[in-house]
Amino acid sequence: MSDAAQQAASAAQALQEAATAAGRAPSVHNTQPWRWVSVPQALELWADRSRQLHVADPDGRLLTISCGAALQHACLALRAAGWEPAVHRLPDPAHPNLLAQVTVTGHHNPAAQERRLMQATEQRHTDRRPSAEQAPPAQSIELIRQAAVAEGANLHPLSGDGLDDLAVAAARANEIGLADPDQREEMGYWIGGRRAAWTGVPDDVVPEREPHTDVPGRDFGRRGTLAVGEGHSRADVYMILFMPGDGPKDWLRAGEALSACWLKATDLGIAVLPLSSVVEVPATREVLHRMLAGVGQPMLVLRFGMADPDQPPIAQTPRLPGERVVREGRFPKP
Ligand SMILES: Cc1cc2nc3c(=O)[nH]c(=O)nc-3n(C[C@H](O)[C@H](O)[C@H](O)COP(=O)(O)O)c2cc1C
Numbered sequence: 554m555s556d557a558a559q560q561a562a563s564a565a566q567a568l569q570e571a572a573t574a575a576g577r578a579p580s581v582h583n584t585q586p587w588r589w590v591s592v593p594q595a596l597e598l599w600a601d602r603s604r605q606l607h608v609a610d611p612d613g614r615l616l617t618i619s620c621g622a623a624l625q626h627a628c629l630a631l632r633a634a635g636w637e638p639a640v641h642r643l644p645d646p647a648h649p650n651l652l653a654q655v656t657v658t659g660h661h662n663p664a665a666q667e668r669r670l671m672q673a674t675e676q677r678h679t680d681r682r683p684s685a686e687q688a689p690p691a692q693s694i695e696l697i698r699q700a701a702v703a704e705g706a707n708l709h710p711l712s713g714d715g716l717d718d719l720a721v722a723a724a725r726a727n728e729i730g731l732a733d734p735d736q737r738e739e740m741g742y743w744i745g746g747r748r749a750a751w752t753g754v755p756d757d758v759v760p761e762r763e764p765h766t767d768v769p770g771r772d773f774g775r776r777g778t779l780a781v782g783e784g785h786s787r788a789d790v791y792m793i794l795f796m797p798g799d800g801p802k803d804w805l806r807a808g809e810a811l812s813a814c815w816l817k818a819t820d821l822g823i824a825v826l827p828l829s830s831v832v833e834v835p836a837t838r839e840v841l842h843r844m845l846a847g848v849g850q851p852m853l854v855l856r857f858g859m860a861d862p863d864q865p866p867i868a869q870t871p872r873l874p875g876e877r878v879v880r881e882g883r884f885p886k887p
Pocket residue numbers: 577578579580581582583615618619622677678679680681753754770771826827828829830853869870
């Protein structure tokens with residue numbers, strides 16, 4: 554095999570491995586709504602609408618944010634493996650489910666920080682328990698914000714009245730969601746049980762009762778088995794992840810930013826909980842929009858808190874096996 558052919562073969566293999574590594578990315582209700590297609594010298598990221606929350610997320614905002622998180626994981630995996638990725642977002646207007654094309658443009662000398670963030674992909678998880686009483690250091694929060702900014706997003710911190718308004722909005726969004734029988738049925742499909750089919754949120758990461766927090770987390774409409782203790786997190790930092798616009802490209806970039814700032818937080822020992830029901834319900838999304846006072850469009854609310862050292866480690870949620878998510882050829886068009 555010529556040098557060029559050998560180089561092309563190892564780049565193709567790196568792309569496939571990156572797609573598999575991206576499986577660890579977070580997604581709404583652990584739906585993992587992405588599919589990767591390996592085509593000559595490129596990797597395509599497709600939205601899998603069969604895994605969309607059609608009731609809670611009819612526009613596909615959270616689906617696309619989830620796919621963006623997988624895209625950021627894949628690019629990080631390429632850099633950590635010594636390849637420079639290039640991403641073409643929403644490359645084909647005729648196929649809106651084709652979210653991105655990833656190619657490699659050459660070799661990359663991985664920085665120590667990239668290797669650490671790659672390790673963080675294995676440790677990152679969603680923690681719905683109250684955090685420790687101690688506040689996350691302001692300097693760490695700034696580094697997390699910078700990680701979001703580097704991906705074209707930003708984080709807006711909430712305090713005082715803003716935090717009170719968020720608490721009211723989150724409770725209202727929970728009520729509206731649970732009052733809708735279609736939404737309850739959809740949540741029932743994805744949440745709870747032992748999740749033998751590699752997707753969804755198993756009982757062991759769903760709180761056994763409502764945790765004591767300033768802002769209510771998502772009410773899944775069922776109790777799990779996750780012990781939450783008596784602690785009350787009062788020192789958490791809540792921030793709105795926002796973008797300049799509210800279209801599919803913004804959602805994809807928001808997902809990349811979510812992933813980048815979550816991995817940075819993991820590396821800094823800070824636990825993250827996304828709150829998306831406030832974004833799903835149009836009326837509460839508008840409350841967030843007003844809080845941003847014209848600077849951008851809300852994508853998600855994120856809670857940052859110091860992981861409580863007295864709590865046991867949390868279980869990892871399941872993932873689809875690589876061969877179900879990465880394939881060669883073309884994705885079946887809808
Ligand atoms: C776009 C998005 C929205 C999410 N919204 C919520 C939420 O409202 N409440 C919650 O408890 N977890 C939420 N999560 C966390 C997912 O449930 C979690 O990522 C998924 O179950 C996989 O588990 P892991 O993060 O521990 O790997 C969200 C994640 C993403 C990416």
